[in-house]
Amino acid sequence: MREAIDRPTWEPNPLDFRVLGPFEVVDRAGTALDLGSRKQRAVLALLVLNAPRVVPLDQLIDQLWAGEPPSSATGTLQAYISQLRRVLEPRRGPRTPARALRTREPGYLLDIEPAQVDATRFVGDADAAQAALLRGEAAQAESLLAAALRAWRGEPLVEFTEPFARSAVIRLAEVRVTALQTRMEAWLSLGRYSEAAAEVGHFLDGDPYREGFWALLIRALYRDGRQAEALAAYQRCRTLLGEELGLDPSPELRRLERAVLEHDPALHGPWPPRATPAFTPVSAPALTTVSAPVSAPAGPRPQYGPGTGTGAGAAGAGAADVGGAAGAAEPPRLVGREPHLRRIAERLDDARCGSGGLLLVTGEAGIGKTRLADGAAELAAGRGVDVAWSRCLEGSGAPAFWPWIQVLEALRDGGDDLADLASSLTGEGDAGTGAVSGVTDPDTARFLLHDAIGRALARRAESGPLMLIIDDLHWADAASLKLLTFLGGDLHRLPLLVLVTMRPNGPDAAPPLAEALGELTRHRGTERMSVGAFTPEQVMDYLADAGADLGAETDADAVSSAVSGAVSADDVRSARVLRGTGESTIIAAHGRAGSGDRAGNGQAAPRELPYERDRALAEALHERTGGNPLFLRELLRLLASNRPARSVAADDVRSIAVPDGVRDVISQRVYRLPEDTQALLRAAAVIGKDVDADVLEAATGIGAARMMTLLEPAVATGLLAETDDGWNYRFSHALVRDALYAGLTRLQRAQIHARVGEAIESRYRGDLSSRLPVLAHHFGSAARVGGAAKAVSYATEAARQAAVHLAYDEAVLFWEQALAVLDPAGMGFAARRCSLLIELGRARRVTGDVVGGRVALDEAVALATDLGDDDAVVEAATVFGGVTLWYWRAYGVVDERMVALVEQQLRRLTPAAGALSPDGAPTGVNDVRRAELLGTLGVELYYGDRRAEGRQYTAEAVALARRIGDDLLLARTLNNYAVAAWTPDWEEDRLRAVEEILTLPRLPLAWEVIARLLRMPSLLRSGRLPEYDAELARCLRITDEIRMPEIKAQVNYAAAGRALLDGRWADVERFSGTAVTGHHRTSLWGAGAIDILCRFFFDWARGRHGVHLDELAALAADPSHRLLRPTAVLAAVEAGEEELAHRMVDQWGTRIERDWAWQFTVWQWALVATKLGRPDPEEMLAEVLPIADQFVIMGTGAVSWGAMHDVAALLLARLGRTGEAVAQAERAVALHRRLGLRHLEEGSAALLSRLRS
């Protein structure tokens, strides 16, 4: 930080880290760096020992303070880390990220080359030397070792007494001993016998219990020609072992002695004589491996050599056998865990050959470790390996040795000794029996107990390979851990695989656990495997699988209690054993023993999935939960319970609140952080899931450096993540952010929102236009604490901006927000509210929510009337006179109140009140208003008996608009006319009006579509199909550009009707499906009615009758759906239920309204008349004949049908005028054929042949 130049490129770090001896770090020039206080050096040492892997924060704290960290531990650690960074990289700029000492979840790592640590070089050299020796290159081995051993400056890390140092020391010392051994062997090969003897003798003075070195001494002495001394050495060794340890020399040594006595020539070569080379890697596994998904195994290779011959020689061939003989079952399908299961399968195969070991499966809470263990048990069962389960319980409720008690109980039938041991552990047996009777010294007693259990398990394993699964080891008691450690060392020699699941060192990682793990990872055969979160693709797979399971679960309580660790007593006692008989019981979906009989769940017939296999849903879920399976499962369950009937969509995911279980998990993690960090995290949660660091800085008022320091622990524990680009942060799961946010009181939330809003304003002053929604959101949440005014103004601006971008749905949200925060006590409240309501009503109308719009506008009208603001009243009232395709009110409804209101306003605006220019032309705003009002009134009067009057009003409005000369106004009034005049009598005028609209310049796209849609029915009716198709194509193209659900639905209806004519059934389904869905989303009238009409005629066209009769009858009974009545009767007739049809006609009558549905209704009643005789066929014929060459179309085209010639023919036939009937049918056939409408042509041809015969 003293350098003025900030180097843009990073130069390689040339530091040398030396742990073989007192800990020091030396730079390129050879000077040792000042590493600070003892604890600070300890931090660096720990990182070096694990480099370049991540050391979790908790482990750092544990190691430094030996399980009793002070409350400021995290803070102190931060200080050390920053000091170390300064020492290691003195020229790092203030805002550049650290290069060597990095932060990475869940802790820190030292990013250096392994070759920079002298211990790694040492170990590598030792390995190379051993390999060289085996190849016979003794000289090279010797030189390598000489160099390597020179690097050894003393006992490694001598100043540190912490456990990590101890285990490192032990490990490195072992490496050294082996290196020395190799060196002595090399000397023997090179002929330096006396030197070797002297060296070894010297070594043995310090460490006399190593049999290997005694063997070396004997050989060296022998080859030096000192046979007697060699034998004397053997005697010394024997005496030593016998007196001090009470042991006999091993068979190897005895054999060596015999060889010396007999002058065996084999002594001059390597000893013991080997057929094939054995290379056991010298390096033990590293202390911690957290980030790699599958860490490098310690090499459970079968060990060749005397004394351990359990099938080892056959292992090579045995592997092939295993592959064939196992007939390995398909690994169970677990999302995202395939590589883990493959590895477990490999270890199982190894175990069957006699090399077991220990598998440590680590993962955060809820990540699916137990699920993986279930999968492993299934794999084991498939390979004929017996499995014994045990689970550790949280808290102090379980007895000591609890997991082992479960294991022994499960294996009880494997022999009496196991049963005895089990009872001795539980204390149930007599005190006088068992392995530990009569021993008073507790350490000895424990040793004997461990030994007994070990031998019993070994015996059991010899009779058949065995897998033990211990779940949740982090909750195990110290006694169980000690036993596990004891057993762990022998596992690689037994066909016994132990699979342990645990959380990474948690907050209460007691010293016993840390010690046990340290020991266990040293053992050969121990392997660590970590389980990570899902990716979005895996979430999709999970949904596909989980849909069936979750749908079948009814007992949510059982699972959630299992999740939180409270398991019933029955569960605890029934540890299960699966035998490889081939009919293993199916493991329950979430692997809880004994909780309900869910056997067979996985094989149940696939239920209907409650989730669409939807990419958007999967991404929303992944975003919300961060891919954690526990969060995912809880969230899905919550969603499914909230919406059992319909399928879950992405929006539901976004709107749901955090489930309780998940919130607790998160809170635990948060409360471990320093208080200042927690406060800062809560402020960050208010900002949102993506945290802009500048805004956070400005809102809280702390400096950038301190903010980064405070957020370090949060990043290290994985709650927060740094973004790739720069200084910003992101919450790792959205649920974390939600939980933090929910932890604030409302007042705090409001205050912080206000601060954040102001921070954004000040930070991005001048560029606010892209941030309006965010500002509106923050000030809106802070409305109660003084942000109301700003909230309203930002929301208004945001709404306007959204409308400009045609994002009307968003605009509606902003208007609603503005209304919600408007301060009732402020000035001009009513007037402002009124204007906001009008905007809201208009926006809602555009998005198709006519009902919502009407609610808003009604209130606006009431307010405006109270205020006496007539202009506002007019503005509100005329929103519904806007350009529209369908009249939005329900069928047959007239709103008298609105009519009265509009008439009142019109009276106010009579021409006498408006100013007139000298030549009589109207001017001024009043005339525009008048035109709008007249148009609105005309439309409102459509369904009443004043329809004709209404039509005249709209005609007047059109004339007025023409005189004023405003094109948009003219378009609007012409549209009003088209709607108000929609009766069979005024077709031509309507058509002319619509065509005039299309000639107007600069017509908004939406209005253009509407005008075209108004025109298209007449094209279809007169059979001008190519023109219809052209218009339809253009409309479809335009609807992609504008985002109005109403219009999209209407265009799709038109397309569906057209496809129905052609007989393109797939298209009909597609279009009508889209249309109906879209229609349901708006609140326009008629979604249900038109839906059933579409379905009925669709089925009818394909020849299916009588399908929808009940539904139609039920709906049509309601007077508001009287449009459906002819269809219901038609359905009854087609289904053959003439009685019912007659009853319906009696009840409802056959009156035909001369409105927009006239032609369609006539057609249907005519069809009814041909079968039923009612309504009077003669009358119907009179109606039908004039329009016989028209094609049938309903409204703007949701349903369309062939020419009316068909029905005319039918009517004529019924009336006995067969000749005319035939003529009509012939015309139908010709017309259909000309237009290429095949299925209609067939229908008409069939009719024709029927008539002729």
Add this chain to the structure above:
Amino acid sequence: MHPHLEESTLLAAAVADAAAEVSPARCRMYVLADIGRPAASPPLAAALVETEKTGRLAWIRELAVAEPFRRRGLGRRLLADLLTELRADGVREIGCAVGRGTEREQVAAEQDLPVLALLRGAGFGPPLPGTGERWRAFSYDSQETRRIATDAAVLLTREL
């Protein structure tokens, strides 16, 4: 926590004294504020710290918690943060004089001034023998001699 001077009624007197005695560049103010309250509300606790020229000694001139927020652990929290910051900046020893002038008798009688308890709880203790020179040197490192260390009623120091 701002490392620059600001208006604060909690420390007004101490700030005035410090301004008279020593260069403001060597003084820092640490403030504990609640972000869940309006931006303009006063801080909950504040401390004024002076550092010595080489940067290895620091001196707490004043540590105060606002009246309505006492007995909530805020003082302890502020002190802990403060010590961490100073340690990260390379300070090796920190001291504080409690009681001066007339309060001397009171403190000498081991009456528990709250700040005394706070400092003792954070590991402050009487200076080790032989370190008195350091403190004396500190107090004499300005032009005028200042009598801090020797005349204070109780001098407590702590190694960082």
